């Protein structure tokens with residue numbers, strides 16, 4: 001009986017689901033009854049986070065910056081209805097003070113690693129499956145040290161277009177958040193930094209991880225949305 005019930009659960013995988021926005025997405029998917037796999041770089045941490053989220057969640061480890069190991073790491077994943085790839089290993093880099101090794105890790109992670117995950121799981125994607133990739137609005141608005149981040153997030157926009165064509169009828173979309181104020185990457189910033197960002201945001205608040213997870217579920221669920229790069233910034237790019 002338990003087996004029959006689990007076969008009927010929708011299956012989701014959140015790559016980079018052990019922290020930040022990916023974790024909140026995993027929590028929302030689990031809360032609505034999906035069976036969820038969350039991944040991080042470390043198996044114990046991924047298992048611990050999965051256990052914290054709930055009984056329908058399990059963890060596994062893979063390193064997107066080491067693409068040769070990705071397919072084997074995903075061996076135990078069965079059918080996939082929803083695939084969310086949110087992982088990031090941040091890189092501060094400017095062209096005048098360029099660290100090619102660090103740049104190479106992030107470029108590999110977001111461009112080759114994201115694609116290799118999709119490649120490895122492609123035979124297991126349900127025909128009505130949906131994929132959401134994470135870019136970010138550094139693609140439009142660089143900040144000091146964002147050269148690699150700006151470049152790879154811009155490339156995610158293009159990746160969506162080619163994958164949506166190659167994988168049809170599977171849908172592929174991307175979300176590009178601006179500054180997500182309550183995410184671990186930003187919440188520890190001095191209040192003045194966050195206040196300056198709020199002042200520049202027409203809605204008068206920064207996007208939250210909950211806002212982003214809400215939009216990810218929309219992109220996963222809406223059967224007509226495909227090949228879309230969705231900016232989520234409260235109008236910040238307009239100012």
Ligand SMILES: NC(=O)c1ccc[n+]([C@@H]2O[C@H](COP(=O)([O-])OP(=O)(O)OC[C@H]3O[C@@H](n4cnc5c(N)ncnc54)[C@H](OP(=O)(O)O)[C@@H]3O)[C@@H](O)[C@H]2O)c1
Nearest residue numbers: 016018019020021040041063064086087088134136180183
């Ligand atoms: N936070 C923002 O304001 C913001 C703004 C714009 C765009 N974004 C985008 O939103 C996504 C999520 O950002 P976040 O701030 O929520 O991230 P985060 O809290 O830093 O979490 C990063 C996740 O990626 C995993 N990860 C790191 N390096 C990895 C690697 N080499 N291979 C596989 N997994 C790896 C981490 O797992 P472990 O640590 O467990 O290994 C963790 O689950 C990112 O793609 C980011 O570019 C975020």
